Amino acid sequence: MRDRKAGSAPPEPAVPVRRRAALIAAGGALAGASARAQAAWRPARPVTIVVPFGAGSGTDAISRILAQQLEPEWGQSVVVENRAGANGALAAAQVARAAPDGLTLMMTTNTPHAANPALMKRLDYDPVADFTPIARAGNYTFWLVVGERSPVRSLRDLLELARARPGHVTYASGNSTGIVAGATIAQMAGVEMTHVPYRSTPPAMTDVIAGRVACMVVDVSASLGHVQAGRLRALGVTSRERSALVPEVPTLHEAGLPGFDVVAWAGLVGPARLPPEVVASVNAVFRRVWERPETVRRLAGIGFEARTSTPEEFGAFIRDEIAHWGRMVRAAGIEPE
Structure with missing residues (x-):
């Protein structure tokens, strides 16, 4: 037998021909099954995407972009249903009770699926057990704003005003990010500000604009x-x-609150016990339309950073975010209501 040349790689272990053929066949069968699962399910009737906030909110905007992309893929109408109220809990409870047939989905966010367990004493849904994660959708960009007639020109101006008039400076919120971020600003700066909650973002913005x-x-x-x-x-x-x-636009971290970091996100879920073939199919078509360059540019144009995931990755992300937002709520000194 000839010696192997110096520096050459050792030979691979021999695999019997029959076993190798069986492995190849098994791998092909698995790949084929995955492809069939993704391609097999299509909605037979119109699909509803439930949005936990009102029309004109950021979640409403991205959901309508998604609906427009999905309709030609499925050959079915995709309806966006706004179900504002209770910090997104009303929408989440509605979807949790829906039939697991793929015809009712939810564009959720960190509000109903991460912050609410810490913000609310009682929830009519379990953010993990009552839902099937489908795919992460991406991150929102949030900023602190004042109305055009406000004398405040910077974060420093706002905090000086709050120090001069404890409790008189008010901050609105239309979701958990607004609640937690506003309370965190006050806590980190050591000032007292008064929270004014709203059912959704648009009416809150209207009152900030009006002063x-x-x-x-x-x-x-x-x-x-x-x-x-x-x-x-x-x-x-x-x-x-x-x-x-x-x-x-500078960060609040740069502007005078070192370490400030609050990031919000969105993702697609369905009711618990969605069949695997439905999950695989919806994830596949969602990623296909969401990753298109024109869709990414369109979302970026309204301040949303698109990103996707597998269902398993999104499920793990939700569990981590529940713990993360719980820590932020406690650090901000927010009492559950």
Whole structure:
């Protein structure tokens, strides 16, 4: 037998021909089964995407973009149903009770699926047990804004006003990100501000623009048009790093709250016990339309950073985020209601 040449790789262990053929066949069968699962299910009737906030909110905007993309893929109508109220809990409870047939989905966010367990004493749903994760959709960019007639020009101005008049400076919220971020600003700065909650973002913005409320933390997706038109003034984004979507706006971390970092997200879920073939099919078509360059650009234009995942990755992400938002709520000193 000839010696192996120096430096050459050792020979691979021999695999019997029959066993090798069986392995190849098994691998092909698994790949074929996966492909068939993704291709097999299509909705036989119109699909509803439940949105936990009102029309005009950022979640409403991205859900309508998704619905437009899914309709030609499925050959069915895709209806966006706004179910605002109770910090997104009403929508979540509705979807949790829906039939697991793929015809009712939810564009959830960190509000009903991460923050609510810490913000609310009683929930009519379990954010893990009552849902089937399908895919992560991406991250929102949030910023702190004031109305155009406000004398406040910077975070420093706002905090000086709050120190001079404890409890008189108000902040609105239309979701958990606004609640937690507003309370965290007050806690980190050592000032007293009064929270004014709303059922959804649009009416909260209306009152900030009118000067009835001093400020709010709001998603760029819902408020960019108002900022561009001069009706709102952005003081800083809530993420630790500047957003590539609005790079000219400083972070609150830079502006005077070192370490401030609040990031919000969205993703697609269905009721618990969705059949695997439905989950695989919806995930596949969602990723296909969401990753299109034109869709990514369209979402970026309204302040949303698109990203996708497998169902398993999104499920693990939700569990981690429940713990993360619980820590932020406790650190901000927010008592559950």
